[in-house]
Amino acid sequence: MGDRAQLRQLIGSLLLAAVIVAIAIAVVTAKLGPTSAAELDAREDRLKERIELREERLEQQEEAREERLEQGGRGGG
């Protein structure tokens, strides 16, 4: 068997190892789901936005209620 054939086999074996590495990374990453810092930051930002929106809405409701109470008080007095 020539040196060339042996070299080809060696390179093929190493390429197969690279394929195994790629498959292992893909499978585990798919199983773990999004864990990158950017993804987590985006998720945190979305959560913060939702909380802020909810607080804003509560404030508006509170203001509207106070206004109604004031108007009711003026109307009654």
Add this chain to the structure above:
Amino acid sequence: MEDLVESLTRGNPTEVKVVVATVVIALAVYQLVLIAVGYGRLRPRFLQAGPASRAHRTIGDALLVLIVVVAVMCLAEYGWDDDGGVHAVVGAVLLGVLAVKVLVVRSGGRLGRLLPLLGAAVFTLLAVTWLASAGDFLVDT
């Protein structure tokens, strides 16, 4: 060290460790096949013993680096945590056996007869270490 690991893994040390450890165990299985070809236990038509042994050695060198990286990350992040008793002890024994195997490979000579035994021990210890941490983590996720 912990800060370095945190910044290198962008705050995901456990996930990165699980990925690297799983790559190691996948390559370790491939290493078993390669060395079986190298020792003539398997005789596929497309791969001869010489190239299989050389590939085994090359991939083994890369694996050694990966195993040390995982071990350092593990110690930096968790230290000698009581919860990881089996994992920590088996991992430490693995590093010891791996060091002996490397010494035997580099020194050559009659000690080379021990290589199949050392290789089997390294694979078994790797599998137990992986099952006690990364495997557990993947099952729980």
